Amino acid sequence: MKIAQIAPLYESVPPKFYGGTERVVSYLTEELVRQGHEVTLFASGDSKTSANLVRCCDVALRLNPIFMDPLPYHVIMLEEVRRRADEFDILHFHIDFLHGPLVRKFAGRTATTLHGRLDLPHVVPFYHVFRELPLVAVSSDQRKYLRSANWIGTIHHGLPYGLLPFQPKASGGYLAFLGRIAPEKRPDRAIEIAARTGMPLKIAAKVDRVDQAYWDEKIRPMVEANANVEYIGEIAEHEKADFLGQASALLFPVDWPEPFGLVMIEAMACGTPVIGFRCGSVPEVVEDGISGFVVESVDQAAAVVARVASLDRAKVRAAFEHRFTIERAARDYLEIYGELIASSASPKGFRKANGDRKREASHPNGTRVPGLPPTAIVTKRVRPRGKLPAKVLDLSTKAIVEPYDIARCSIPNAASETSRNDVIKRRRSNDPQDAP
DSSP, X not given: OEEEEEXXXXXXXXXXXXXXXXXXXXXXXXXXXXXXXXXXXXXXXXXXXXXXXXXXXXXXXXXXXXXXXXXXXXXXXXXXXXXXXXXXXXXXXXXXXXXXXXXXXXXXXXXXXXXXXXXXXXXXXXXXXXXXXXXXXXXXXXXXXXXXXXXXXXXXXXXXXXXXXOOSSOTTOEEEXXXXXXXXXXXXXXXXXXXXXXOOEEEEEEOXXXXXXXXXXXXXXXXXXXXXXXXXXXOOGGXXXXXXXXXXXXXXXXXXXXXXXXXXXXXXXXXXXXXXXXXXXXXXXXXXXXXXXXXXXXXXXXXXXXXXXXXXXXXXXXXXXXXXXXHHHHHHHHHHHHHHHHHHTSTTOGGGGOHHHHHHHTOGGGOOOOXXXXXXXXXSOOOOSSXXXXXXIIIITTTTSOOOOOOOOOEEOTTSOEEOSOOOBOOOOOOSSOOO
């Protein structure tokens, strides 16, 4: 099968540091190549892959000190994707919205994995317009915010079997927090859990520019006030095995609809239990009492810290092997690819085989498809992190939110023509995966 994987350009594939989406794209791409498929990866020029690499910018945008605007780079990439679209059986997008207008004529040969949150007010109207796009969710919880979309499957992420070795003993004896310093990730909860239990806590996390004030004003003072809490900064990929494997437990105290949370299965691969808050995909990923504990408060989290030693780390690893390997994820994607190819060859196109869409169409009262009257237009800027203000959800977006009952860089284009006049300087302010 000839497959195109289209990745975001914010990080390399795989990323050198943080970058959940790009890491997932890397794992999937390499597994598809290993299984004998002809894969072309559209990504930043510093990416490393065994697939055919189309370099869409010199270096990953987040690590480029003169990065300002990601849009020109992504448009350049999409132009090359459009030019070469007929070369592929399937085009698999991981870049959220940008390709919508581009692929309408061949949408049946595309799959789009949505890696980010879908509870934001701009999401629903987009997918009312581009409702033909075949979409893949990364958790069942993610889908509930967009029930009328053209869902073709839900595929949990996976890791290479031997990427992170099993460690039968938690030799470090500490709690671990790995990811980003951000309000919705709730590192303050992690610190409070450590303070209540007396357990050492190590925080390995990056601080984005948008979250600098949160770090300066809230989290750093908490770190400095607790002698058992250590902030070690952002760690590289090769440091994860020791950091997670030596921990007694991973704390995952999120306070937002986490689409997946790659770090949870990274911990499980090491045999390290996860203490996660019941939010977003956490209950789907963590098997309570087996691979960790699902809690609803700091009090509950502090109480189960003493119980993690009773969990069998071999069973934690077994849960990972059974549910979260990249081999399983690739099989699931290949099944979807095959269905898409077969359906696109049908005179009626892809919709004939789309059971999810058919079932939703049979319940018209369960989905609102408004015509976006002038009163539905939202002009207020909403910071796309953490919980949305109730006023915004209740008033300005009420008409369009579906109900639910539950380093220097030039700008080379993808055809290898290079323009060195347009340089950019601003870092990306929002990570669509919000993971690991």
